[in-house]
Amino acid sequence: MPEPHTQPSYPTALGSSDLKTITLLDHDLAEDIMGQVGFGELAFWLATQRRPSPGETRVFEAVLAALADHGFTPTAIVTRLTYLSAPDSVQGALAAGLLGGGSRFLGVTEDTGRFLHHVLTSANGDLPAEDADWDALALRTVQEQRAAGQFVPGLGHHVHKQGDPRTPRLMRIATEEGLFGPHLSLFAAIGRVHPQVLGKKLPLNGAGVCGAALADLGLPLPLLRGFALLARTAGLVGQLAEELRNPVANDIFLSVDLNNRSVPPRPDTDGGSHG
Template sequence: MTEYPTALGASSLEKITLLGQDLAQDVMGKVSFGELAFWLATQRRPAPGETRVFEAVLAALADHGFTPTAIVTRLTYLSAPDSVQGALAAGLLGGGSRFLGVTEDCGRFLHEAVSTVEEPANWDEVALETVQARRAAGKFVPGLGHHVHKNGDPRTARLFEIAREEQQFGPHLALFEAIGRVHPQVLGKTLPLNGAGACGAALADLGLPLELLRGFALLARTAGLIGQLAEELRNPVANDIFLSVDLNNRPVPPAGGSHG
C-alpha cells in the first residue's frame, strides 16, 4: 500500500494532529496564527522574537488602501457577490512585480549578494558593489523607491527597529540598510527603502524559504482583502468605480486603422 508521509495535519478517529501536536489541546488557544504560519512553513516552532518580527511583516503587508489588488477584489465581488472566494482570489492573483511581489524579489536579490560574502562584512562596500553591478546590468534595485513615500517609508524604519530589538537583524537587513546609505553615489539621487523590500529582507533573515516569500505577502494581503470586502459591504464603492469607467469611455478607431 502506498504511503504519503506528512509532518503537517493528520486525523484519526480520536484526534487531529498538526506538526506533531494535538491540535485541539496543544495548538488551539495556545499558538498565535502568525506563529503557526511560521511553524508550518519551517516545521520548527519559532522563538518569540522571530514570531514578533514575522507578525510585524504580516502587519506591514496586510493592506495599502485602494491598490489594484483591492480594487479588483471589490469589483469581482460586485460582479459575483455569490463568490467571496473568487473575489479574494482575484485580488491575490494581482500580486506580482509591482505589488506584493517586491517582497520576494528583494529577498532573493539580497540573498544572492549575501551568499557570496563572508561575515563580518563591510556592508557599505558590499552594497556599493551590488548597486553598481545592478546599474551596469540595466536593472532596478528591488526594494528601492516608493510612489507615495518619497521621503521614507515609515514601515522600513520600524521593521529595522523591531528586528534589532529581537536580535533578528541579520545580513539581509544589514545589506538592505547599507543600500539605503550608498545608492545615491551610484544613481545620483536618493530613493527611499520601501517597506515591501524591508519585509523581504526580514523574512530572509528569519530563514524562511526564498521560494515562499511571495506566499507570505499573499497571506498578509488575504487579511487586508477580507477587510476590503467587509468595508465594501458597509460602504460600497465598487459600483461607483465601475460606472466611472463605463460612463466615461471614449470610442476611438482601432489602432490598426481601417482597410478598404
C-alpha cells in the same frame, strides 16, 4: 507467486486525523494548539516545521501587519470589483486580488529577499562585520545593477517618496529582537550608498524590507511571496467587509463605464507580430 499488495505511504508532519483526534506538527490540535498558539506563530511553524521563538514571532507578525493592506491598490480594487460582479463568490473575489500579487505589488517582498540572498551568497569571503564594509558591498551591488541596466529590488516607492514608514519600524523591531541579520544589513547599506550611484535618494520600500526580514528569519525563499499573500488575504477580507458596509465598487465601475470614449482602431505598426 504474486507480490503482496502494499499500500502507498504519504508521510507528512502537518495535519492528520483519526476518529477522535487531529494531529498537527506532532501536537494535538485541539489541546495543544487551539487557544495556545497565535495564527502568525502557527504560520511560521507550518512553513519551517520548527516553532519560532517569541522574537521570531514578533518580527514575522510585524511583517504580516506591514503587508496586510495598503489602501486602494489594484489588488484591493479588483477584489471589490469581482465581488460586485459575483457576490456569490467570496473566494473568487479574494482569489482575484491575490492573483494580482506580482512584481509591482507584493512580489517585491520575494524579489528583494532573493536578490539580497544572491548577493550575499555570491560575495567572496566572510560577510562584512562593520558598516563601512557593508557599504562597500552595497556600493558594488548598486553599481553592478546600474551597469547592467537593472533596478535594485525594494528601492523606491510610488507613494512614499520621502521614506516608507514601515521600513525603519521593522528594522527597529528586528534589532530589538536580535534578528537584524545579513539581509537587513545589506538592504540598509543599499539605502545609505545608492545616491552615490543613482544621483538621487530613493526610499527603501516597506515590502522590500519585509523580504529582507523574512530572509533573515531563515524562511524558504521560494515562499516569500506566499507570506505576502497570506498577509494580504487578511487585508482583502477587510476590503470586502468595508465594501459591504460602504460600497464603492459600483462607483468605480461607473466612473470607467460612463467616461470611456470611442477612438479609431490603431493597428500595430509591426503588423501585430510580438514574437
